[in-house]
Amino acid sequence: MDIKRSLALLFSSYGCFLFGQEKAIDTIYIFDNQMNRVKLFHPVKTITAEDTEKNSTNLSELLRFQSQVYIKENGRGAVSSPSFRGTTAQQTAFVWNGININSNFLGQGDITNMPLFGYDQIGIKAGGGSVVYGSGAIGGSIHMNNTLDFNKGFHGGLFSEVASFNTFNNFVKGSYSNDRFSFKASGNYSVSENDYKVSDLNYINRNGNYYNTTFNAGASYKITDEHKVSWQSQFFDSSQHYPIYEETATKTKYKTQSVRSLIAWDWNKTKFSNSFKAAYTEENFQYFGALDLPxxxxxxxxxxxLKNDFNYFLNSKWNINLIGEFQVNKGEGYKSGIVDVSRNVGSVSALLRYFVTKDLRFEGGFKKDFVEDINSPALYSFSGKWNTSKWYNVGLNLSKNFRYPSFNDIYYEPGGNKDLRPETSVQVDMNHEFKVKNFKLTVSPYYMGVTDLIVWLPTALGYWQAFNVNKSESYGLESQLSFNKQLGNHKIGLNAGYYYTRSIDKETHKQMPYVPIHRGTANVDYEYSFLKFFAQGLLNGGTYITGDEDRKAAIDSYFILNAGISATVSKRYTLGVKVNNVTNTYYKTVSFYPLPKRNYSVYAAINF
Structure with a gap:
């Protein structure tokens, strides 16, 4: 494949951006038009819609078993937060169809209140990405993407699951497209009593019930071969009760509703493309200190x-990418001291890519953010990738990233601090990829230093306040081994990962809390004719929960095994059974809140 064809395919985020004399059929629209460019230099793990059915309880479970992300979860279905490479939840960016959706108030995403179903793919990218994806993209980013096909006619699907603890999960989807128009819609409803028991602690997950509802809709229309307009929206409603230890304790709950909607206009010519997006996102949340009270x-x-992404080929070797974005962030709190606050945020990014050959390429990036009342640093990135041979390629990434303070950090009363500085991070990683026949091994050592870390600390006045105090550094190794083979009707796939993480508080020289040093995952898939089998393993090393590395208080290491089998008839009808925590292991990711022991589910799926 020559360099022109490489550029045509790799940069065709929406299918029709070509270079030179190349010609391709426009068959798919991807709302996150940057993702294919990111994949030129960074490993991105893709979790497909089919993969989500293996871990259908929630997004926390999916990420725990199918990615390198460490998940800290206060019991099944309760508050949950992610950690990449020993960083905090606020240093993880959630990106919905190319738009950063971290909370204005918390500066992070609560995974439990992120829908699991309704995406065509979920991308997991470790390492900094603030030059493209903005504040919070320090440790890594989680990308929830939708696509729209053309010339595919009508398709539909239904997934329905009954599981332990009176859990019911239903998902329906439908799509239609011709050569000019594409439409897709889906809906999900999940509900659970969630009253599991853990005999090791004589624990009952009282008041743990939850429900959530999601509706997604998207459409795209080709005005001409060069111009396309598209729309994508998501509506989410959720209620989760917080567990109590005794029946006489006060029962509490948390409710949230979110709206996300964007429209896009894409203009694609032979040597350039331009994607303009206008988006609106809204989050609403209510905490009830007692169920029967306001x-x-x-x-x-x-x-x-507003976001504009302009991409231009100077020639077959040089490509320039300019990204401009402007946001108005608003917040109104209830009994938090946050009264009608507003913040203007703008940014300008420039990326220059040089394709020496089809096997050697470089990218340099620069970004300047303009955040109202905050002095934001200039950011940069540099990446290179070299496919040295058929069996080995190497990549290098260096970047400076940041996170500006959230509304709670600045305005919450009492405790907000208007003098906070943004968190900044400088990091470097290398990616070594080896391929031998059906095996692929990726080894990625990394180092990251974070300054002006924002933490909340107790004060002499009896309340907690936000400060810039900590400095930390993280270093470690991420490795991934995959194997895929098909022999006649037999098909087998293996994905295994090992992750070593040292995240050190530079003042105490101790491991940061809730960062396991050793962690491993494995996923095995076997398919024969109409039968499919999968097994998942998770090994989590001992995890300190305090800053002084107190071994007595630490969470013990554990190994969890899940398995499932399904049968598909006429390529349309599937019936399956899953067993989670086959070994009936007692485990937890935070103190006091164990996760379920062995539990079961039965599901059916129809595709037409």
Whole structure:
């Protein structure tokens, strides 16, 4: 494949951007038009819609077993937060169809209140990405993407599951497309009593019930061969009760609703493309200190976003990419001291790519953010990738990233601090990829230093306050081994990973809390004719929960095994059974809140 064809395919985020004399059929629209460019230099793990059915409880479970992300979860279905490479939840960016959707108030995403179903793919990218994806993309980013096909006619599907603890999960989807128009819609409803028992602690997950509802819709229309307009929206409603230890304790709950909507206009020519997006996102949340009383606290956050992505080929070797973005962030709190706050945020990014040959390429990036009332640093990135041979390629990535303070960090009363500085990070990683026949091994050592870390600390006045105090550094190794083979009707796939993480508080020289030093995952898939089998393993090393590395208080290491089998008839009808925690292991990811022991589910799926 010559360099022109490589560019045509790799940069065709929406299918029709070509270079030179190349010609391709426009068959798919991807809302995150940067993702294919990111994959030129960075490993991105893709979790497909079919993969989500293996871990259908929630997004926390999916990420725990199918990615390198460490998940800290306060019991099944409760508050949950991610950690890449020993960083905090606020240093992880959630990106919905190319738009950063971290909370205005918390500066992070609560995974439990991120829908699991309704995406065509979920991408997991470790390492910094603030030059492209903005504040919070320090440790890594989680990408929830939708696509729209053309010339595919009508397709539909239904997934329905009954599981332990009176859990019911239903998902329906439908799509239609011709050569000019594409439409897709889906809906999901999940509900659970979630009253599991853990005999090791004589624990019952009382008041742990939850439900959530999601609706997704998207459409795209080709005005001409060069111009396309598209739309994508998501509506989410959720209620989760917080577990109590005794029946006489006060029962509490948390409710949230979110709206995300964007429209896009794409203009594609032979040598350039331009994607303009206008987006609106809204988050609403209410906390009830007692189930039968009015809400105790809450808030509403609204974001108005304009983003333009211009991509131009100077010639077959040089490519320039300019990204401009402007946001208005608004917040209104209830009993939090946050009263009608507003913040303007703008940014300008420039990326220059040089393709020496089809096997050697480089990218340099620069970004300047303009955040109202905050002095933001200039950011940069540099990446290179060299496919030295058929069996080995190497990549290098260096970047400076940041996170500006959230509304809670600045305005919460009491405790907000208007003098906070943004967190900044400088990091470097190398990616070594080896291929031998059906095996592929990726080994990625990394180093990251974070300064001006924002933490909340107790004060002499009896309340907690936000400060820039900590410095930390993380270093470690991520490795991934995959194997895929088909022999007649037999098909086998293996994905295994080992992750070593040292995240050190530079003041105490101790491991940061809730960062396991050793962690491993393995996923095995076997398919024969109409039968499919999968097994998942998770090994989590001992995890300190305090900053002084107290071994007595630490969470013990554990190994979890899941398995499932399914049968598909006429390529349309599937019936399956899953067993989670086959070994009936007692485990937890935070103190006091164990996760379920062995549990079961039965599901059926129809595709037409």
């Amino acid at each position: 809400k105790s606290s809450g808030g509403t956050g609204k974001n108005y976003i």
